[in-house]
Amino acid sequence: MQISPNTQLPSLPEVTLRALEACRKEDSYRHISDIISADTALTAQVLAMANSSLYGRSGEIRSAEQALLRLGTERLRTLILTAALRQLMFDLGAGQWQQLRDFWRHSLTTALTAKTLATLTRYPSADEAFMLGMLHNIGELIALKMTPGNLQQEYLDHQAEIGAQLAQTWGLGQMAVDAVRYQKAPASEIRDAAHLVKLINLSTRLAQSDAAGIAAAGTIFNLSEDLTRELSLRINHDVSALAQSLGVALEHAYDGQKASQTLRNTVIRQAMTNQALSLADGSGPVLASTVGNLTLLTGCPSLFFRADDDVLILASDSQGEPPDMTIVATSTGSVLTQSFRDQKAVLLADRSPNVLDKQLMALLSTSSLTAVPVLFEGGCQGVFVIGTDAVNMVSTLELAEMFCARLSHLIASKESKNQGDVTAGDIDQALARDNVRRHIHEISNPLTIIRQYIYQLRGRLENEQVREQLDIIREELERAGNLLVQMGESQEPTPNTEEPTNLNRELRALHVLFQDSLFRDGDIDCDLILSEESTDLAAGRAPVRQVILNLIRNAVECMPDGGKLKLASASPVWQQGRQWIEMLIEDNGPGLPKAIQSSLFKPVKSSKGVTHSGLGLSIVKQLIDDLEGIIGYRTGSSGTSFRVLLPAVSDSSKGPT
Numbered sequence: 001m002q003i004s005p006n007t008q009l010p011s012l013p014e015v016t017l018r019a020l021e022a023c024r025k026e027d028s029y030r031h032i033s034d035i036i037s038a039d040t041a042l043t044a045q046v047l048a049m050a051n052s053s054l055y056g057r058s059g060e061i062r063s064a065e066q067a068l069l070r071l072g073t074e075r076l077r078t079l080i081l082t083a084a085l086r087q088l089m090f091d092l093g094a095g096q097w098q099q100l101r102d103f104w105r106h107s108l109t110t111a112l113t114a115k116t117l118a119t120l121t122r123y124p125s126a127d128e129a130f131m132l133g134m135l136h137n138i139g140e141l142i143a144l145k146m147t148p149g150n151l152q153q154e155y156l157d158h159q160a161e162i163g164a165q166l167a168q169t170w171g172l173g174q175m176a177v178d179a180v181r182y183q184k185a186p187a188s189e190i191r192d193a194a195h196l197v198k199l200i201n202l203s204t205r206l207a208q209s210d211a212a213g214i215a216a217a218g219t220i221f222n223l224s225e226d227l228t229r230e231l232s233l234r235i236n237h238d239v240s241a242l243a244q245s246l247g248v249a250l251e252h253a254y255d256g257q258k259a260s261q262t263l264r265n266t267v268i269r270q271a272m273t274n275q276a277l278s279l280a281d282g283s284g285p286v287l288a289s290t291v292g293n294l295t296l297l298t299g300c301p302s303l304f305f306r307a308d309d310d311v312l313i314l315a316s317d318s319q320g321e322p323p324d325m326t327i328v329a330t331s332t333g334s335v336l337t338q339s340f341r342d343q344k345a346v347l348l349a350d351r352s353p354n355v356l357d358k359q360l361m362a363l364l365s366t367s368s369l370t371a372v373p374v375l376f377e378g379g380c381q382g383v384f385v386i387g388t389d390a391v392n393m394v395s396t397l398e399l400a401e402m403f404c405a406r407l408s409h410l411i412a413s414k415e416s417k418n419q420g421d422v423t424a425g426d427i428d429q430a431l432a433r434d435n436v437r438r439h440i441h442e443i444s445n446p447l448t449i450i451r452q453y454i455y456q457l458r459g460r461l462e463n464e465q466v467r468e469q470l471d472i473i474r475e476e477l478e479r480a481g482n483l484l485v486q487m488g489e490s491q492e493p494t495p496n497t498e499e500p501t502n503l504n505r506e507l508r509a510l511h512v513l514f515q516d517s518l519f520r521d522g523d524i525d526c527d528l529i530l531s532e533e534s535t536d537l538a539a540g541r542a543p544v545r546q547v548i549l550n551l552i553r554n555a556v557e558c559m560p561d562g563g564k565l566k567l568a569s570a571s572p573v574w575q576q577g578r579q580w581i582e583m584l585i586e587d588n589g590p591g592l593p594k595a596i597q598s599s600l601f602k603p604v605k606s607s608k609g610v611t612h613s614g615l616g617l618s619i620v621k622q623l624i625d626d627l628e629g630i631i632g633y634r635t636g637s638s639g640t641s642f643r644v645l646l647p648a649v650s651d652s653s654k655g656p657t
Helices: 013-024 029-037 040-050 064-071 073-087 094-120 126-135 138-144 150-157 159-169 174-181 195-206 211-221 225-246 257-278 291-298 335-342 355-364 393-415 424-444 447-459 464-489 503-515 541-557 615-626
Strands: 302-308 311-317 326-328 368-376 379-388 524-529 563-575 578-587 630-636 639-647
Touching (some): 013 029, 013 040, 013 073, 013 257, 029 040, 029 064, 029 126, 040 064, 040 094, 040 138, 064 073, 064 126, 073 257, 094 138, 094 225, 138 159, 159 174, 195 211, 195 225, 211 225, 257 393, 291 393, 311 335, 311 379, 326 335, 335 379, 355 368, 355 379, 368 393, 503 524, 503 563, 503 578, 541 578, 541 615, 615 630
Antiparallel strands (some): 302 311, 302 379, 311 326, 578 639
16 A cells, blocks of 8 residues: 655644744744644655655654754745645545544644653653654544545554555654554563554553553553553643644534634735745845735735935835835834834824824825834834725734745845755754753753642642742742743753852752741651852752752652651762762651662652652653763661762852852
8 A cells, every 4th residue: 555755634724824823923943843743744744855855865854843954944934835725625524624633632642642751761762752653643644534435444444554654755764664563563562672662552552541551551661550640641731731722622523614714814815925025026126126016915005115224215116106205214103113113013003193194195095004114134124114994904914014024034045145055064053953952841841840749739738928939939930941941942052141050059948948848747857968168060950959859859758757857968079080069868768668779760660659650760860861960879777868969060169158
């Protein structure tokens, strides 16, 4: 059964709309890739193009984001617009829309499960696992657009082989091909299979939310039932949140007709914008020559004012030869000068027009105005003034803004000496930036666990003042997480201008925080012994605080009847020719059972009862590895101690803290 790698497949119109909007706004690659990765059809098209012979050897792409980096902005924009146009060709009935929505939910659930399991089981590429989770059942999507009958059933019966064939064609590698091919193999038969094969197989089972999947988790990865259920609940929540952000209804009957109509209107507008720009005369001043194209696009008469320092000169008129008109841009009151100064679109709307506004309306023979600037290299190159009316003002503004954004990009492309050329060095640099963003993104993920823990702690407290303090802490954690994500989405790594993370300060702050809450509730006597030397760390505050929180919580929960806890720092510590800061967290609990000591940092076992999943120490180990630190432990009948070594800052000239 031969399947073309460029087979056209239906997408949820809401997802395609978000992708088009992200491209129009020139959002970050991270944001665009997140949207595209959430749809099987779009992911398939991106992979098919990026791994084709047009862009180098196949098999080099292992995630949607890498594919986008290879394609570049313009090719990506064209691909999504083309996909949207093809999407309009699918005539799906109500029942098929429902099936498409259910297919999307299952694929996304599988992909998020695969990514989570990949992280917990230390598979080196969680993004690859996510991508295969989205693509594993692509055969079902191909069958969905067919008329019910024997051929459709044949595709459904062989969907695993169809997916494997496409993965082979796209050059995703033999392990990826096998992962798709053996997605339905019995759990007992793949215990010794490759890591990626086990990830996809288990993820497809867990996405079904049945008892067989829970049992398979224990067979394939030794995951406890509690941990598996906790992961499934979290992933279902993530799927619901993503669906809500995209405007996809999960709880009710789904019909994509309304979203398809919105997509149709959006595609027509963007296609018209591209067509209007392609008609621009390449000779003469480019901006002035495009005023006719803008009028063609909006259906409204237009003027273009060229910027010359602080002077605006009327350069072109869509209705004929422009009159002589020179405006001092520092004057106030008109939509033209305000748009130039503020570098944003301005509507006349209900404001009272001044004399210049009235002149412009007279030139255009309209009852209202819209001014839209053309921005390039941080400055305003000129302003389009469009004649409109109250009824069409908003839609005209939307089209004009798209036109000016594309025009600015066109100018930038013409200014570039290497227009359209993407070298191997460019790709290497882009992938290096991708790696930086990915690490920052992963550091931000554990913040969710802290917020959930604080929420649970808040519910156990009756003191309203303490509750308010915990609310502040949660808000700050939310802000920190958002900042990390923003850093990860920036095109270039943001230099770290913050002061170094100080271990003593973090230990002292958390010691105070827990004195009247966690320690008091657990009847814990905690001693704080801090080094008198500098404890500045070459590490970010968020991951360091996450490590401390998890180790403290783990120690307290191991002493259900109360006990003693010791928090200590030591500095400097020299080991392996390098300077470190030491942190010690020690309890006098019963010690760790021998049965779990050999796999202590793996997220598969817990000695704390059915309410705990064993995730805490696994997260600690991952974070410390990311920080290039070292963790060790000692345990026995007299208690357990964890010793953590974290790199000190290179310049340790600061005094005691």
